[in-house]
């Protein structure tokens with residue numbers, strides 16, 4: 001190469017360099033905005049799906065309690081489903097969790113939670129831990145959550161999920177939930193996520209005054225009615241919220 005060509009190359013390279021060098025310093029990244037909820041992971045690839053689930057499946061069907069909607073956005077439902085159903089974690093239907101049981105449809109979880117009218121600091125009992133998803137939703141609203149599961153393998157798995165995700169305020173036990181949990185009664189709210197064919201009297205007895213119970217009642221294998229019971233002194237008020245489908249409440253021998 002002739003020296004004059006080399007000179008031209010050097011000049012051109014210099015020109016490009018000048019053009020490409022930023023004249024202003026790059027902005028320094030600042031800390032995440034303080035409004036970000038502490039439970040929301042910074043990089044959650046499922047967040048958009050979860051927000052869409054809440055908007056279309058839940059708000060779209062009339063659930064409006066802000067605490068319930070916030071809980072449904074906050075809890076990572078995909079952590080509660082079996083690995084083979086990961087891609088359906090936010091779909092509009094229940095999913096198998098093994099042992100013939102299911103994690104409920106997101107809308108049903110939201111509806112039952114709204115009907116429970118749970119307030120921060122209240123004590124709530126769940127019958128039918130299953131995957132643990134419903135209990136995690138409750139734990140977003142109050143720090144006193146008790147949940148009972150009859151199938152030992154599911155009870156153990158749910159406990160491990162709670163520990164892994166840091167749900168330290170959920171107290172678990174493996175037992176027949178028909179009998180409630182006398183030790184911690186009375187409860188301000190009781191939610192039953194498996195269907196008996198009648199209201200278990202021990203659960204009614206463990207309901208605090210002004211306490212609410214949300215429970216599907218009906219024949220096993222068919223459709224049931226979703227009932228809200230509210231204790232007012234010695235009286236129990238009952239409201240029927242229509243047809244639902246749940247796995248049966250089974251009994252220990």
Ligand code: SAH
Pocket residue numbers: 101102103104127128129130131132133134135148149150151154175176177178193194247248249250251252
């Ligand atoms: N709330 C659960 C739904 C689980 S399906 C979730 O969010 O995933 C209902 C669960 O109730 C099943 O796991 C079933 O094993 C359990 N179950 C049925 N009969 C029960 C009983 N008598 N006591 C406690 N749990 C019971």
